[in-house]
Amino acid sequence: MGAQTEETDTKQMWLVERTYSDDEQNIVILVYASEDGQFYHRRERALTSFTGEHRVTHAALDVPASKYGPVTDPDEREQYATEAKRMAATHDPDDQV
Structure with a gap:
């Protein structure tokens, strides 16, 4: 067995948080996390980018290893x-959420 590449080493992440940015207007922050809470993936979008079919928000994403990080806070995890x-x-x- 060979080593996994970034393209095949993915985790399924579920939408766990949707908030508005405090620093900039019209920015929505989407946080996805693994079901065990150990890893997260964060996306920022302009509020205006939520229109149109190509910008739907899905309940879950398959995220490559280079795009997620560990959740270090036990309460947040x-x-x-x-x-x-x-x-x-x-x-x-x-599902679109």
Whole structure:
């Protein structure tokens, strides 16, 4: 068996948080996390980019290893795990949320 490449080393991440940026107007921050809460992926979007088919927000994403990081805060890890499990139980990954 060979080493996995970045393209094949992915984790499924579920939407766990959607907030507005404090620093800039019209920026929405989307946070996705693994079901165990150990890893997260963050995206920022202009509020105006939420229109149109190509900019839908999916319940889950498959995120390459280079695009996610560890969740170091234990409380945040527990919160993310709880929300990711809830999303996984109530949505298909491709659901628009």
